[in-house]
Amino acid sequence: MDKSKTDLFINSERMKDDFEVLAEFGATGEGGVHRPTFSPAHLKARDWFRDQAHAAGFEVKSDGAGNQSAILYCGPEPGSKTLLLGSHLDSVPNGGRFDGALGIVAAMESLRIVKENHIKLPFNLEVIDFTDEEGTLVGLLGSSALSGSLARETLHNPRGGREALQEGLNAAGITEDSILSARRDPHGLTGYLELHIEQGSRLLNARASIGVVTVVNGIGSYRFTFVGRADHAGTTTLTDRLDAAQGACSLALSVRRLALVGFPGSTVNVGNMIFSPGAFNIVPERVQTWVEYRSSNSKVLNQLEASLLERARAEARRFSLELEIESGGKHEPSPMSEAVQACIIEAAEKLSLKHLPLASGAGHDAQSLAGICPAGMIFVPSEGGASHSPREFTHWEDCQNGANVLLRTVLNMGDHDSHPS
């Protein structure tokens, strides 16, 4: 690496200003943010992104899926390949202010440093703010559209419901057809990098500053609806009932046990149940049960899925209920590029930061990108492991370290790209 490049660091004050302004959009009283996809607060954060990119002198673009980009032409020519630095500005309902936002401000700051120092790289740089990473509407919507892995059927049966999707698209001025047109030619991409909070406690437990992500765990989900019979709760004896709640509740307990016993390291979650008709004095006729499962290993993910389906059917039989099964889709585990991991490790070591290889339990846009180009992720510690919550917190020093590793990884990738070993 040039001597000039080894002295480059991000401007921590400027990045912190960006971070704090961004945390105001949809701020909750408790230090978190509420920025579901295309909500008013999210639209304001998107405006802010374009304003900042313009102010920094980057080209601003957006695609048919609502992904927004700030482009720095630091490559040999405008048509050179692009290294994408991404994350997202949407949040889960009542989420934290670091998830997604940190990756965006660190990427924006990295481009500013490259521009201000007139660094030439073998590729252009593009900050990309992906649409609906968190899944208010679909989940990984923008990145899967860009990578070509989004199926039209997914848009017809989105996890947030058709109505929410249509309202969201109207608010953002995009359409189903435009989303599917957002597919990018993989030949134009040299790679993908993302800085993110860990959302777990492994870095803290290991007293490490930097996580080098080896794989983004696979994930799948189902809506199981147990169907019994609505009866008067005062006149129907317990043994005469077809009580949908019994099947749903038994499933919620048994899937946890089955994951703990049979699938160590994998996770399951029953995140929601919707009772119908939902009255004190009526036996529940229908209980919709939302089940999610994850694993870092493709074979284990499939075995876990089969066990969940078998369990749901067994609970329905046990309580004489009908069972309706709707798949919420499945993403296979996505290994990160070993070459990119090597560049991240080199950066962390140069900065004397203790690093740890780890699997990402959470889903990320990187898993969409991993299918079409070398992708890598840098994690920084989450205090208490908290995330998707206003309690989410990362010390600023860790954010700064992560951003410096991101910047240096970009430079390392440039070096390796121009001087293949």
Place this chain on the structure above:
Amino acid sequence: MDKSKTDLFINSERMKDDFEVLAEFGATGEGGVHRPTFSPAHLKARDWFRDQAHAAGFEVKSDGAGNQSAILYCGPEPGSKTLLLGSHLDSVPNGGRFDGALGIVAAMESLRIVKENHIKLPFNLEVIDFTDEEGTLVGLLGSSALSGSLARETLHNPRGGREALQEGLNAAGITEDSILSARRDPHGLTGYLELHIEQGSRLLNARASIGVVTVVNGIGSYRFTFVGRADHAGTTTLTDRLDAAQGACSLALSVRRLALVGFPGSTVNVGNMIFSPGAFNIVPERVQTWVEYRSSNSKVLNQLEASLLERARAEARRFSLELEIESGGKHEPSPMSEAVQACIIEAAEKLSLKHLPLASGAGHDAQSLAGICPAGMIFVPSEGGASHSPREFTHWEDCQNGANVLLRTVLNMGDHDSHPS
């Protein structure tokens, strides 16, 4: 009993005409009715009641709680005591056409027969259509106002919400103050009788035509909220979670077991759960769990309540959750008058109808009246035990038998009243 009285029967055709006209108000396509309190369909049914009463030559009255009455002065003098024959014209949302309506048409028909045959009784007769039995607004609103058991606080925190109550009262031209003024002097009442469908399967199972209600079960309810911690479902290991769903679901299974094993004949129902935040990928932080319990015995009801509370606390401890407890109130079991039960049994036997003593699992206006005068209820079989549903059905022969038992019970009560044994 006079020879003349023993040959009296209701006019089945006329009563069936009434029943069928009434089933048209708020008729759903499926054979049920949708007549929530003071809805347009309910107001029409109430108009019909007054028209029929006028046409039959009864005096028509209404009180400050919206209860409507048709009065026949068949007693020794206008100021004689009154035997009330009641039920209700409102329905649950998308309910059945028998619940409430059958009791009203049978009572109206009984008064017509007494009038047409110039029967003299030791009391006057009054058909009473009680307001909001089903609880669109408050539940047992009219009967608890009449009996003086309605507290002003209940009107301030009604189960249907303040807004619905205010809208309903406006539609019916009554007020909170007028409701509380509807209290009647118990000294003016000689008793209360009601014919109703069973809403269960015990009569059918026993091949009996007439149920002689011994008690209206007591009922209570709680909203238990289990509080854990919202965490990312992909990054938080199963053992690190404080998952509110585990406590709620374990409670739903265990309260059923505890009622089955420890409280035979009592019922419990977990009719609703509300998850928060309620997302696939977030560990549930709060799960509100609606639990209702019923028993025919006051002591058992209290023991069941204590067991439910103990169980809820134990589940919270087991999963390291906090527990918030809100009581939804409690009504003690209401025994029916033994003297009235004897008159019902005498009537059924005279008509050679097999009868069965049973507790009412459902709540009824009779439980309000039991506090101020001798009260009794006559049940007829419900096909399939279905109720609060368009599936609700009772064969007309059973309706007719029930109405004849009601008429004869009135006459029996007259005999016993004038010739105390």
